[in-house]
Amino acid sequence: MNSRLSRRTFLKGTGAAAVGAAAGSPFGASAASNRSTLAPRRVAQNGDSITAWMFGGVPGQLEWYQELVAQFEDESGITVDYQERDWARQREDILAALTAGAMPDVIRVHNKDVAEFGEPGVLKALEEFDDFDDVAADFLPGYLATTEHEGQHYGLPEGALVFIMALNQSMLDSAGVEPPTNWDEFRASAIELSRPEDGIYGYSIPGGVNLDTSYRWIPWLYKAGGRVLSEDWTEATFNDEAGVAALDMLLELQEAEAIPSGNAAYAFAENADLWGSELIAMSTEGPWWQNVMAEQYNMDTAKLTIAPIPALDQPIGPAPPATLLDMSMMALIADGNTEPAWEFVKFMRSTEHDRQFADPDRAGQLPVTTAGYEDDVEWGFIGRDVYLSEAEAVEVWPNHPSITEIQLAIAEGLNAAFAGTATAQEALDRAAANVNDILED
Amino acid sequence: MSTVEAGEIRAPSRVSVRQAVALAWRRKTPYLFLAPALLTLATVILYPILFNAQLSFFATRLISVELGDFVGCGNYRRILGDDDFWHALRVSLTFTFASVAIAFVFGFAVELIMNEVGRARPVFMALLLIPWVISPVVAGYSWRWLFNDQFGLVNKLLLDLGLIERNIAWLARPDTAMVAIVVANVWRFIPYMMIMMLAGLQSIPRELYEAAEVDGANVWQKFVTITISELRYIISVVSLFSIIWSFNDFVIPYIMTQGGPARATTVLPILVYRTAFEALRLGRGAALAMVILLILLFFSVIYVRRLLREEKVR
Numbered sequence: 099m100n101s102r103l104s105r106r107t108f109l110k111g112t113g114a115a116a117v118g119a120a121a122g123s124p125f126g127a128s129a130a131s132n133r134s135t136l137a138p139r140r141v142a143q144n145g146d147s148i149t150a151w152m153f154g155g156v157p158g159q160l161e162w163y164q165e166l167v168a169q170f171e172d173e174s175g176i177t178v179d180y181q182e183r184d185w186a187r188q189r190e191d192i193l194a195a196l197t198a199g200a201m202p203d204v205i206r207v208h209n210k211d212v213a214e215f216g217e218p219g220v221l222k223a224l225e226e227f228d229d230f231d232d233v234a235a236d237f238l239p240g241y242l243a244t245t246e247h248e249g250q251h252y253g254l255p256e257g258a259l260v261f262i263m264a265l266n267q268s269m270l271d272s273a274g275v276e277p278p279t280n281w282d283e284f285r286a287s288a289i290e291l292s293r294p295e296d297g298i299y300g301y302s303i304p305g306g307v308n309l310d311t312s313y314r315w316i317p318w319l320y321k322a323g324g325r326v327l328s329e330d331w332t333e334a335t336f337n338d339e340a341g342v343a344a345l346d347m348l349l350e351l352q353e354a355e356a357i358p359s360g361n362a363a364y365a366f367a368e369n370a371d372l373w374g375s376e377l378i379a380m381s382t383e384g385p386w387w388q389n390v391m392a393e394q395y396n397m398d399t400a401k402l403t404i405a406p407i408p409a410l411d412q413p414i415g416p417a418p419p420a421t422l423l424d425m426s427m428m429a430l431i432a433d434g435n436t437e438p439a440w441e442f443v444k445f446m447r448s449t450e451h452d453r454q455f456a457d458p459d460r461a462g463q464l465p466v467t468t469a470g471y472e473d474d475v476e477w478g479f480i481g482r483d484v485y486l487s488e489a490e491a492v493e494v495w496p497n498h499p500s501i502t503e504i505q506l507a508i509a510e511g512l513n514a515a516f517a518g519t520a521t522a523q524e525a526l527d528r529a530a531a532n533v534n535d536i537l538e539d
Numbered sequence: 540m541s542t543v544e545a546g547e548i549r550a551p552s553r554v555s556v557r558q559a560v561a562l563a564w565r566r567k568t569p570y571l572f573l574a575p576a577l578l579t580l581a582t583v584i585l586y587p588i589l590f591n592a593q594l595s596f597f598a599t600r601l602i603s604v605e606l607g608d609f610v611g612c613g614n615y616r617r618i619l620g621d622d623d624f625w626h627a628l629r630v631s632l633t634f635t636f637a638s639v640a641i642a643f644v645f646g647f648a649v650e651l652i653m654n655e656v657g658r659a660r661p662v663f664m665a666l667l668l669i670p671w672v673i674s675p676v677v678a679g680y681s682w683r684w685l686f687n688d689q690f691g692l693v694n695k696l697l698l699d700l701g702l703i704e705r706n707i708a709w710l711a712r713p714d715t716a717m718v719a720i721v722v723a724n725v726w727r728f729i730p731y732m733m734i735m736m737l738a739g740l741q742s743i744p745r746e747l748y749e750a751a752e753v754d755g756a757n758v759w760q761k762f763v764t765i766t767i768s769e770l771r772y773i774i775s776v777v778s779l780f781s782i783i784w785s786f787n788d789f790v791i792p793y794i795m796t797q798g799g800p801a802r803a804t805t806v807l808p809i810l811v812y813r814t815a816f817e818a819l820r821l822g823r824g825a826a827l828a829m830v831i832l833l834i835l836l837f838f839s840v841i842y843v844r845r846l847l848r849e850e851k852v853r
Contacts (some may be wrong), residue, residue, distance in 0.1 A: 193816060196602060218602045297689050297706070305711070307799040360688030360708035362800040363716070372689060503818040510802070517713060517800030536818075 147177035148439045149202035154185025154426070156389030159461040162454075163446070170445045176438045186366070189502060196220060203434035204442055206256060209244040209425035213497040216252040222430040223250035227440055236449050241466040244425040247497050253427030254447040257455065258464040259384045260489050261317040261422040262481065267403040269298075269379040277405040281347055284380075284408040285356075291379040294355040301351060302378040304369050305361040305516035309502070311509040314382040317407045317422040318344035320493050323415025326504070327496050327537070334533035336508060337526035340415030345515055345522035352516065362516035370395070382407060384424070385463040388480050404481025406488050423492035425466075456482075464489065500536050507532040588832070594825035601819040614826035624827070626802060627810040633717065634792065634806055635785040638724040639778060645725065646732025653733065654740050664734070671730035679794030682723035686710050686795070710796050713803030720792050720804050727791070728781055739773035740766065772849050779842040783835055807831050 152163060160182055167180045181202070183191055188207055192215070195201045201220075215221045224230045230251070234242055237255055245253040265277055273291050278284035288300030304310040316326065316336075324340030327333065335341075351357045358364075358372065372378045374395030381387075391397040409419045428443045430436055445451075449469035455461045456470065462479040464486075465471060495501055511529025514520040520528065595614055598607040618624045649667065656663055670678065685692050686709040697703045709715045743765065751761045767774075789808035792798065798805035798813070805813075811831065815824025 190816070193601060193819075215602065218600070220602060295705075305800075307797045358688060358708070360706075360711040362712075363688070363708065363710035363796065365797075368687070377689065500818075506813070506817055510799075513799045514801040517711060517803075519713060519801040 146438045147179065148204060148435050148442055149179040150204040150442065151181050151183050151202045152206045153183045153188035155182065156386050156461065157393040158389060158459050162460040166446060166451065170442060174441055176441065178442060201431045201434060203431055203439040204428060205431065206426055206428050209253065209427050210495045210497060210501045212245055212247040212252040213499045214501060216247045217499045219432055221252040222432040222436055223252060225250050233444055236467045236469065238466060238468060241425060244494050245427050253429035254443055255466040256426040256428055256447060257385065257461060258466055258489060259424040259426060260464065260485050260492060261382060261384050261407065262484055262488055263405045263407045264381050264383040264387045265403040265405055266376060266379045266401050268401040269376065277403065278408045280408050280411050285347065285351065288351050288356040288380065289354050292356040298377050299358050300356040301380045302358055302361060302369050302372055303348060303382060304364040304366060305513055306363050306365050307509050307513045308365045309505050309509065310366040311512050312505045313422065315344065315512055317382055320420040320422055321407055321409040323413030323417050323419055325417050331496060331498060332537060334530035337530040338415060341526050342522045343414055345512065345526060349515060349522055362513055385485065389462055399480060402480055404484045406484060418491065420491045420493040421488050423494050503536050504533050507536065591825045591828055594822055595829050597822045599822040601815060601821045607822060614823045617823060618826055618830060623810060627805050627807045630804060631786055631806040634721060635782055637721045638728065638785045639781045641721065642725045642728035642732050642781065643778060646729045647736060649729060649733045650736040650740060653737055667733060668730045670727050675727065675790040676794060678723060678727055679791045683795045686719045711800050713801050716796050716800055716803050720795050723791050723795060724785060724788065732777055732781065735777045736770060736773060739770045743769045775845050776842065779838055783838050786835060
């Protein structure tokens with residue numbers, strides 16, 4: 099059985115981080131490794147060069163990374179062919195490059211890729227580097243564990259993408275609605291905020307056959323106490339009582355016209371367009387939302403409030419309520435130019451740079467090292483306390499080698515329900531049957 | 540043997556050898572001219588087909604460098620026993636025949652109008668060709684936004700005309716999503732239909748119409764007995780090509796709906812993509828592609844037979 103990340107591991111890591119941030123970090127310099135935090139080791143041979151594909155990233159972060167790459171090239175003598183690529187196309191790009199034998203040396207991807215690409219040997223296990231233990235000591239254990247598969251780590255964590263509820267405070271104020279804290283309040287608020295005749299809706303969630311859909315429904319499942327797979331990964335469990343309740347609640351809102359009827363055709367872009375046009379008051383998003391709204395939609399971020407995704411007063415699933423954590427990570431390609439690539443990844447993910455990660459002019463997101471939570475680190479992004487408290491109870495997608503196929507099967511089920519061709523139970527049962535086939539294979 | 544005698548004997552012999560060599564060269568020359576084209580076709584068409592056929596008998600994973608286990612006809616059995624395949628086949632046939640039939644009607648109408656346009660024809664032709672020359676990806680995204688439930692111009696237009704009272708979620712309902720992708724495909728195919736049939740129309744001798752008028756034929760009779768009759772070959776060729784292209788089309792349905800909602804627009808090429816590139820089951824995806832190839836070969840055989848019959852008539 100593949101090694102998996104337990105919830106306890108997360109609590110240990112992120113809980114300590116939160117306490118550390120509030121009361122002086124016990125994970126400061128003493129807990130960190132002795133490695134040099136900034137200067138890359140001069141390992142370059144004449145003409146050493148690497149290619150790095152950076153999928154996604156918010157606008158401020160991309161500019162900052164370009165500066166870091168130039169600094170790395172100066173200090174290390176290694177040339178970096180640094181390419182910014184579309185986050186949504188990462189899998190296609192990687193598969194195409196893999197088939198053509200034209201892989202880069204470094205990629206920034208999801209942590210869920212550790213099993214899918216780590217198991218067949220596409221990614222390099224970082225344990226093969228002598229100084230990995232030193233480097234690993236800098237990272238919060240819970241976050242580092244997200245990049246682990248069968249006892250080996252296939253990437254260094256970059257940004258902790260904790261899913262929360264993004265709220266348009268201006269719309270809430272106009273309607274006299276408080277941020278909802280449980281499902282009943284959420285239902286009532288979403289309906290109260292909606293004026294479908296004017297194209298205004300209380301809540302929106304992508305419902306198309308795409309990964310955005312499954313990513314935004316899973317937090318509702320987790321909050322209800324449900325999980326994607328059974329403990330031993332032999333069976334789909336997202337169609338249990340918790341899953342059906344989570345989907346039924348959204349279908350009720352769709353029926354009440356508190357969710358756009360067109361959501362069965364939405365991906366991230368359509369949802370963001372509606373939110374950026376202030377036609378949606380609430381959406382399930384994460385730390386990227388502030389930067390995307392400010393930079394791509396010129397939205398006044400004073401209107402943005404962050405709240406936890408509402409939970410049930412009494413969870414109905416077997417597991418404790420949690421929210422979804424997705425981790426971006428930097429990974430090395432196994433047959434790439436690994437030594438200089440490792441130097442590059444260590445430089446980019448150094449504690450010094452992680453301390454700057456929370457700066458809203460840079461990434462504006464949750465750091466992942468203990469140093470990032472020290473008292474003197476400036477946090478400027480909206481909803482810091484909410485993110486920290488939510489990070490106390492998070493759950494990742496199962497690091498299963500067929501996780502993308504599983505995610506798409508779930509999306510297909512959700513899509514059928516949002517399109518009105520199946521009830522919540524029917525749609526999830528059908529998706530679960532497909533996932534069970536995948537697990538059996 | 541004297542020299543003269545020998546010469547008398549040898550002379551014809553030398554001529555015949557030269558002739559034989561020349562004849563052989565002459566016979567080979569066409570093949571030499573054809574060789575580059577045949578080699579290219581073998582490299583870019585035959586080899587991929589054979590490789591794909593080989594893959595279809597293995598449980599190959601896309602991210603593995605190995606072929607995987609030999610499964611015989613296992614992939615084919617799995618496909619043919621899978622409801623997803625039959626559903627996608629039905630969707631593909633609906634999409635293809637609806638698109639081609641509607642594009643044909645509109646293309647034919649536009650062609651008849653264009654045939655009557657005088658000096659301004661090149662301008663109209665250039666404008667009408669835009670849907671055909673535009674990238675299908677761009678066309679797909681454009682239509683996706685035109686049919687957007689909140690911001691789309693289609694809803695705006697219908698609302699302004701008073702034909703609907705509220706926005707329609709075109710791409711989010713199974714019935715209207717199929718309509719939307721067919722509209723986009725029809726829009727792309729009309730110029731092709733129009734230009735091909737216009738070329739055919741202009742090759743019909745005017746004398747035929749004049750003779751029919753002398754015989755007292757009305758407009759409908761002239762249209763059926765001359766226009767349709769003379770265009771029948773080109774109509775069948777254009778329709779067959781359109782059927783093959785539409786059946787193979789991945790871009791428009793995928794970009795507009797990604798096969799949704801509720802699989803309503805999951806055409807066979809999307810199923811192949813899902814299987815091979817999203818689920819990474821390259822072997823099963825290859826088997827699906829082979830099945831599509833067989834279906835398209837059926838249409839191709841009709842085309843070739845039609846072509847040969849027409850040549851025989853001429």
